[in-house]
Amino acid sequence: MKFLNGLLPSHDLTYSDVFMVPSRSSVTSRLDVDLTTPDGVGTTLPLVVANMTAISGRRMAETVARRGGIAVLPQDIPVPALIDTIAAVKGGHTVFETPITIAPNAPVAELLAVLGKRVHRTAVVLDGQAPVGIVTEEDCAAVDRFAQVKDVMRDIGVTVSPDADVRDAFDLLDQQRVGFAPVIADGQLHGLVTRTGLLRSALYAPGVDAQGRLIIGAAVGINGDVAGRAKSLLQAGVDVLVVDTAHGHQDKMIEALQTIVPLRDKHEQTSGVRVPLVAGNVVSAGGTQDLIAAGADIAKVGVGPGAMCTTRMMTGVGRPQFSAVLECADAARQAGGHVWADGGVKYPRDVALALSAGAGSVMVGSWFAGTHESPGDLMRAPDGRLYKESFGMASARAVKNRTRDRSAFDRARLAMFEEGISSSKMYLDPARPGVEDLIDHITAGVRSAFTYAGAKSIDEFCERSVVGIQGASGYDEGRPRHSSWS
Secondary structure (H helix, E strand, O other): OEEHHHOOOOOOOOHHHEEEEOOOOOOOOHHHOOOOOOOOOOOOOOEEEOOOOOOOOHHHHHHHHHOOOEEEEOOOOOHHHHHHHHHHHHOOOOOOEOOEEEOOOOEHHHHHHHHOOOOOOEEEEEEOOEEEEEEEOHHHOOOOOOOEHHHOOEOOOOOEOOOOOHHHHHHHHHHHOOOEEEEEEOOEEEEEEEHHHHHHHHHOOOOEOOOOOEOOEEEEOOOOOHHHHHHHHHHHOOOEEEEEOOOOOOHHHHHHHHHHHHHHHHHHHHHOOOOOEEEEEEOOHHHHHHHHHOOOOEEEEOOOOOOOEOHHHHHOOOOOHHHHHHHHHHHHHHHOOEEEEEOOOOOHHHHHHHHHOOOOEEEEOHHHHOOOOOOOOOEEOOOOOEEEEEOOOOOHHHHHHHOOOOOHHHHHHHHOOOOEOOOEEEEOEOOEOOHHHHHHHHHHHHHHHHHHHOOOOHHHHHHHOEEEEOOHHHHHHOOOOOOOOO
């Protein structure tokens, strides 16, 4: 990356402080851009779902991996639940969606409690293992909540074969004027397809492991049974291990890496699979170099830019994210590693700018919280808008979850030191209520930025990007107006 006219900044910069200048380009189409990440993780899209309890779970991980990204499961989830989640994601189909299923005699209230977990708001009714009908949210309107699903379900109608070509399946749904169809063969349910999902399958390449299964990451803290947790996750087949703490440049982080690296290397020797190690968070060249020297393949960059984080206001500690990524990426490159940009992303432009600064991937948190796929329950505000609750991982709420095994006194004492927001409403965007809608939105902007830079890959984009510095009025000038001036 180069600064416009060679003018180096005199102060640190956020994403809002910079803009990208177009360069001469021979890239004529967004579809000519390859967004495969250079960090060795195996993702075909440079997006990582942050390891936050309110954001990253099974549904999120499966959906994002199907489009080429990866989700990192939080460190405060019990190991048995993590193992089950990893297995479920690994068992997911790379094209078909995992449908919501319900028994015929289940009450409508039970169905409505889970329909909000999918954008298509549809469930397949299973009698034992046999699919016998489908039911949508619309079918449950004005129905007694104690009524049984079999009383409101409809016939299955159109079905798709598991070996159907993506184009043929889309044409079938288009001809029959339906938006979705179950995938059924020999009386067994294999998944669900939607028109939009089939289109996406032709545009995105899933993130898969060496066996062709969807990929997933998981986080480990630097306290407690670090070795035991890391070993269990490696044995469960996790694809990326993230050693995570708010202040990554500390002795306990180095000790944790020194504990995990031999376990990872032994796992590689026995399985033949190398699991990348990510560690953070840091915002300086020195911190990045120390983490990579201790065995991390990727340093996670960002202190304080997240929407749920109050660290900078509470402590004065942190750094504007664009400059942090730029410096850390350069240090990682010299040390033979990579960085992930973690936090501060609000628009597709921010993702593009993080990649121009040298990030291999960009971690997204709160932006993905207000989607159907995030783990929280879907709630409705008094004005009718749908939302989900989100909270920071240094908040009292998160600390309570993370320290559930400690004494009541210790939990109460730790909860007094809060550095994050414990409850925030993340409203679903009616135009983009699902995480895949946001991925489309982000990817369109990033691909377009690559064409402006004349780059077909992330490495080329970082090399060719020309970035200038702007004031607040320059940033405001680039914002669209959603209403007239009168």
